[in-house]
Amino acid sequence: MIRFAFRFVGLWILAAAFIFLVYDGTRSIAAGVVLIKPFGETWNDIHAGSLQALQPIMERHSPWLWDPAMLKALTSPTWLVLGVIGMILVLLGRKRKPLIGFARR
Structure with missing residues (x-):
């Protein structure tokens, strides 16, 4: 059950990473220069209080x-950070390989 939850959340985060990749690409094409939105700016836009509260705790x-x-x-691109987190969760939630023979336990 926990593997399913990891895969489910990981796939949603990967979908969000793809959306941010398309968003950055669209903004870059429209502006004529490469525009990449950093993860810190995205986090600040969503919930600034949690980002400001996290710094003293971590320090x-x-x-x-x-x-x-x-x-x-x-300072990394949002799509990159979300992509890495999503891939880690999907890998943690992957199914085990089937056992071959009786010797392997």
Whole structure:
């Protein structure tokens, strides 16, 4: 059941990543230059309070996680961050390979 939930949520996140890829492509074609919306800006547009609340929590528990890792994710394109998260969830939810023979357990 949990694998199904991982796959289900992962596929929805991959669909959102594709939507943001099309959105960036459309904006880029219309403007004539490459325009990429960073993940931090998208998160801020959706819910600014949670992003501002996350920074002190992460800096208090593990400062190295905020500065190189989270700042890199916040400046990356939205479609890339969502695509990576979606692929990880789909891979976590994949079905096990069937067992061959009796020796493998």
